[in-house]
Amino acid sequence: MDIQVLGPGCKNCSNLEKATAEALEQLGMAQEITKITDYGQIAAYGVMKTPALRIDGEIKVSGRVPSVEEITKIISEATR
């Protein structure tokens, strides 16, 4: 599974990264989170509102920091 946090490095981007890490921990998954900070790359993924969460090439969340609970749900749905 490929988990990416997209954002140039604003406060909410690190919040999203933290929340995602926490969700992974709750799920007992030792997954790496890749950070994408390059604007060209972020835009190429079709994201115009950061932060965004991209799992296996699919944008799951954009422009907000969801709760750990919601991320947990998103990740477990993606693993299925």
Added chain:
Amino acid sequence: MTTAVPSSGHQLKPSQLWGSVIAAGFAWTVGYALNGAFWDFIIYDLAGLDADSHLGASIHFFVYDTTKILLLLVGIIFIVTVLRSFVTIEQTRRALGGRHEGYGNVAAAGLGVVTPFCSCSAVPVFIGFVAAGVPLGVTMSFLIASPMVNEVAVILIFGLFGWKVATAYVTFGLIVAVVGGYVLGRLNLERWIEPFVFETTIDGQPVEPSTTMPWSDRFAMARQEVRTIIGKIWPYLLIGIGLGAVIHGWAPEDFFVNLAGSGNVLAVPLAVMVGIPLYSNAAGIVPLAGALADKGVALGTVLAFMMAVVALSLPEMILLRRVLQPKLLATFIGVLATGIVTAGYLFNTII
């Protein structure tokens, strides 16, 4: 854990959810209605300060205005965020995709106001728009209108200047965005956009979460937005209103009139030049501008000053530099500054 949105909405029944929203709305209305009377009682009756004294007037101005502005911000950011949760920036881009200049600029400026946007998104939005074929001038109209006519600035101006000035600010802001974007589009500046923008192909499938979002999530999002914005701007707000209170209570009446009253022809461009590099969000600058207007600085000058501070900020320019070459960036600043100066003069002439 602390940074995440508490999704308590999930456990609430619809009746409880709407009940709590209505209760909060009621509490807000009562608080707003009693604000003046409450502080009159505390400052003048309980603390025994004289309403005509410098100290009494300043303290009353400070606490009354802070409370009023905070209440307005909380209420309106909440409502605006809920409404905006129905609009996504992807929809905006699609709406603007086939538009040509002229009508497209008007549509872009209008959409700039309603589309959720923050200045840290300026670069991805710019790339996303231009790479998807939205004309440069239309994109610029969006990029000018979006930060300038934002809800925080408009609420503050409404709260401290009244609805007439707020309407003028929105109207002139939109005109500057439409005309500025149109002019920038006419200048054929595409060659000064960093080439990688055009090489970007958008292959991602954008999410459209807002179309299916339940009300509880919209409210949770709005609560988070209120917290984020207030958390970010309260120091500016306190300093701005504090300085405003000092000017209100102590600054000699003729000081600012001599400096930037209607007698000084160059007051508008001077105000814009001072305003451009100033980095403050609207929260700090509007209360200060309010005090300046109280002391006799012409309203158009104050308006131009606020527009310059809000629309043009150094950090945003540094971000935009990644996609715009220096010449284009300079032209952008020049066109925008000229537009704001013109708006200021126009307003001073009308009033």
